[in-house]
Amino acid sequence: MAKITNLIGYGIVAATNQVGPHIKHISAVSNLQKQIVSDQIQVRWSSTETSLKNDISATDVRGYKGHDMLAPFTAGWHTTDLEPLVIQKSEGSYVYDVNGKKYLDALAGLWCTSLGGSEPRLVAAATKQLNELPFYHSFWNRSTKPSLDLAKELLDLFTANKMAKAFFTNSGSEANDTQVKLVWYYNNALGRPEKKKFIARTKSYHGSTLISASLSGLPALHQQFDLPAPFVLHTDCPHYWRFHQPGETEEEFSTRLANNLENLILKEGPETVTSINFDHVFLFHMHYI
Known part of the structure; x- marks a missing residue:
């Protein structure tokens, strides 16, 4: 496979011609792991192990292999054998890892950042609200003005078939x-x-x-x-x-x-x-x- 950088795929993916190590892992895992691998082969390519092996430079950040976080949708050997892809910042539809490498975030986070990362209007609104009231619950007939306003705005969109309530x-x-x-x-x-x-x-x-x-x-x-x-x-x-x-x-x-x-x-x-x-x-x- 020819070297492909910043490949648009399952989420954020960077692949190279060094597929061999991944195939070796595939043959060694259990049937359950094989099923996970089959469904998420490109997620495995998103690990920076390959890029670190082939594109290593004096400025590359490493040392996260065997980290302490229990990551979802991640086989145990991923954290013990591979360096994770560590994302540091975002700009619009792109994210950057700790080594400054740029990726197109084709999955929009997990389908929840469709307006892009570091959108100035969202940052300003979040900063304003965090300074005023960072958190409050809605139990026992309590609420907050932003929650009530958003619920009304959402329900107003359903003009053809009016919905009764919004639950966040x-x-x-x-x-x-x-x-x-x-x-x-x-x-x-x-x-x-x-x-x-x-x-x-x-x-x-x-x-x-x-x-x-x-x-x-x-x-x-x-x-x-x-x-x-x-x-x-x-x-x-x-x-x-x-x-x-x-x-x-x-x-x-x-x-x-x-x-x-x-x-x-x-x-x-x-x-x-x-x-x-x-x-x-x-x-x-x-x-x-």
Whole structure:
């Protein structure tokens, strides 16, 4: 593989022609690690091990191998055997590592920095709020003016189908966990305690906490964690190119998936299924976009 620097890929990626060490690691890991590697091969390339081996200079910063942080979506040998990619600053859509190398942040952080890094308006607003009131909760009918104003502004956007309330969380995982609780609460209040099952798609990603990881249709998030939870069901991944049958048109593929979903609901019992959680766009695997 020819040397490629600042390759746009899964998040932030820099690859070189030294793929051999990674292949060696692939052959040595367990079946579970192989599954993780298969899903995240470009994440492995994002480690600076390769660039440090080939582009090492007197000014390069090293010494983070075997660091003390437990990193999510990271195999144990990543932290013991590889130097991590340490990001230091951001400018718009680009980030820079501790050695000054520039990368296009193709994943926008984790889909949450779409306005870019170090956006002056966001920095100014955050600084102003931190100086005035850095934190306060919303328990027991308490709130803050920015929270109330933002909730109203968000709900005003839904003019076609007015929503009742906005509930703020810290992450997508927490949002998915909360919506499951709210749906259960709603059905319990209506006297439908059996209506508790959720349906999501295989290959989807909804988060990494207990419920959101269960909703995610990724084996690596389930194996060794006793997941998915029994109230979560999974149906087909709607990726025509990968999963269509020989000679099957896209319309026929879509019809088959719709029929499979209906049959799953009928098998489980419509009175037990409360929600269907589908991605608008498959974001976890870049080739689904």
